Amino acid sequence: MAELFIEIFSEEIPARMQLKAGENFSKLMVSGLKKEGLLCEKIIYHTGPRRLIFKADIPLKSPNLSEEKKGPRVNAPEKAIEGFLRSAGLNSLSDACIKVDEKKGDYYYTKTEKKGLNSDQIVSEVLVSVMNNFPWPKSMKSGTSGFRWVRPLRGIICLVDGKLIDCTVDNIKAGRMTEGHRMHGKGPFTVKNFSDYCHKLENEGHVMISHQDRKNKIHNDAKNICEENGLELIDDISLIDEVSGLVEWPNVLLGHMDPLFLELPSEVIKLSMRTHQKYFAVRDPSTGSLSPHFIVVSNQTAPDGGAEIAKGNAKVLSARLSDAKFFQKEDMKFDLEENYSKLNSIVFHKKLGSIRDKSERVAVLAALMAPYLDADPELVKKAARLAKCDLVTNMVIEFTSLQGQIGAMYYAAEGGNKNIIKAIEDQYKPQGPSDNVPSNSVAIAVALADKIDTLLCFWGIQEKPTGSKDPFALRRAALGVVRIILENKIKLNISNILEMAVTSRVIAKPCLPELDVSVIDSLLSFIIERFKIYLRDNDMRQDLINAVLKRGVDDLLSATNRVESLQAFLSTEEGTNLLSVCKRSGNILKAEEKKAELPSGDIDTLTHKRAKELLDALIQARKSIVLEMGNESYSMAMTALSKLRKPIDLFFDEVKVNDENPDIRANNLRLLIMLRDTALEIADFDAITG
């Protein structure tokens, strides 16, 4: 085995791309070498701000390959033999071998030996091909070269057992030269092999090679500095990953900020630190709230211990937070409500008017739903009109992701109603599958109405999600509707809600055109689809979901209860037995249906005792099932259904369904139809697979 070592040196690679690039580079090298017969072992790869590093043990040569090619039988016609010689590239038959086969007859074959190649050559070709086709999320050209890389390529090291491989990419010839840290490194240096490289780069070049090592150092140093100062680091895993990709020689510093900035909402401070400056926030362990400090990771150790760097960073942060304070001051000159008319200037969608138009519709719809949610319609209306008012504040324009939170904060500062504050804050919830749903009744009304309005609006202009494209996040909105309803146990039919939404389009000014019924049906089935997926994600069986929803569904809550009860019931012995008799009965009906139309009309006379008993049991069961279903006592309904088991079993044991007498046969079939219809009150048992 030989050691293959590669370093690709470039200008600064965006931090967010580094880890994936390191992984891809390694994968592509390994698979490219494997294709040529070189299996990699002991693979190591690293990434840093300016380099991709790969090391593996590979064989010195690719293995010899011998290939046998089967030809025609020895007594085959001349044409066939000629063809074989041509395709195998042989001059005469004497070059071919003969394989003895007593069963089928002897045949010709050829043997070709492919000599293994020198690994040097393979490595060079694979590296060139990997680099020319590298999957960067975004790549660029530089200078006069057409070669694309993430940023300009500056150097390549490619060594096999310390020997330089002849290889050129983008007019850059692979060599054994690299550079260390921009400031701490002592300029370019040459390396002998991977361990020499690691040693020199770390010790003389001042570059920590491994992302994980940089990450650990940053995390430990940050924690320690905080502890020494009686503070506590607020962990931020993805920020640590990003920062570890911004530095070759991490140096953790504690910065100070003016405590006056703590008057700002902590979310604003944290967001400023994180997104703009890549700082870690720090809290005071005694109070649990933010402390006037931050952690900054610099790319070097400075002769003054980093005092200037910390001071400079503090100044930048302070300028940013001053902006935020200025925004807050400007914003709070007006009551939130005064922004309402300005919402006219924000387009919701060019075919659907402004955000203000949307807010009006949401207000009307939320108020219509309020009585069903035990919410005060006036409060709901006010909350819906205030909900989007923060979109024109300076603060939300600057910190978009804080929409809702900023509005809630301003309204709280005005001393507004607590329910309304909650509604403003929670209107966009749930943002994803793991986000909480609103639980305050006013907040529920606004959040639900907002999503329903969005869905209906986009359905109305034929902007539905297709495949992977869902630019208006309509799937998320529909799932949000489902989750808000179910997780708050709201009894309100989806089609009723949609009716109200249609009404709100007409009542709210400016009104949107009335919608075709097909649009509403299509939206209804979209929401039901999301509902099914939600149930499946919550471990409900697909076939049971279908069995219960087959009759159409409106009331998501009761449908969920039905699926849950059915799933529980079928896991009992009673349930499985009942299922099998219902299926048996269903199969008979299906078979008979194929022969002739099933008898209609009522059951008139029954002669057999078991048939009579079954009828009595069915009448009894149906009565209780309808009653229990009406009370939404699904498990009781299923118990009532399961009482049919014994009379059905006896019926099947003793009665011949297909009696010679057509009247008796018809009545028997009517009994089975009655059984099916009774079961159908609960679910379509035929749709259950297991």
Next chain:
Amino acid sequence: MKMKNKIKSVQSFQGLILTLQNYWASQGCVILQPFDTEVGAGTLHPATVLRSLGKKPWNVAYVQPSRRPADGRYGENPNRLQHYYQFQVIMKPNPVNFQELYLGSLAAIGIDMDLHDIRFVEDDWENPTVGAWGLGWEVWCDGMEVSQYTYFQQVGGIELDIVSGELTYGLERLAMYVQGVDNVYDLVFTEENKSNGTPEVLYGDIFHQNEVQQSAYNFEYADTYKILEKFKFAEEECMALLELDIALPLPAYEHALKASHLFNLLDARGVVSPTQRQEYIKRVRDLTKACANSYVNKENNIKEKAWKN
């Protein structure tokens, strides 16, 4: 008594300009003067937009006054201005050591890179009004963005075969950093000359009134009706110049720039709705794209003629 920061002469506002000019001149750049039409950024100077097209090598550095009418704050905000200066460098094709040359310019203006943390942080640059984009970084010095560094990939909607490296230094911000000043109007523009007694001049002495008055114009008095007319005129004139039998892309581009600035004025007056905004941007982009195409055609024609002769 207010303590004054002592600054080195290289750090005065004009000291920075002179130093950067000398530095880039010594790297072989043509030192140009500002373009005489209002522009929103140094990039829009024809020495960048048009000269980055085609295959001719081109190295240039210049200061460009930049106007962003909507950023006016009546001289009351410490770091927001409707008129400010950018120092722009273009090297085409970008030299292999462009990053090192850039770091050299920071050293030249007195930034001690042992003491200060310089970082290249991903930032993809895009200017929709000139149909241009590129990849590069914002350069941070102790967390402060001091320059924008870009490798142009497309300009005027045309994919570039020869890539230009572009540097943009926000001069006020850079000066505030090196002088350690929190308010732009406190910047030392020109130092006191003790030998002949000429006094120190501050940035505010020169520009504060300009910010106050121009903000009032931009936000209150600009005649939107007439500006709209002027916008239409600039647009028509631009297209007309391009449609001539012998097209005139250079004057046409000036009219595209005028249209761009007039749109910015309309925007500052708050008379452009968000949907209209997209339309205006598209109209300006269409103009610059047409100019770029015409410019490239012309350059190819000239080359062909030279070949024939």
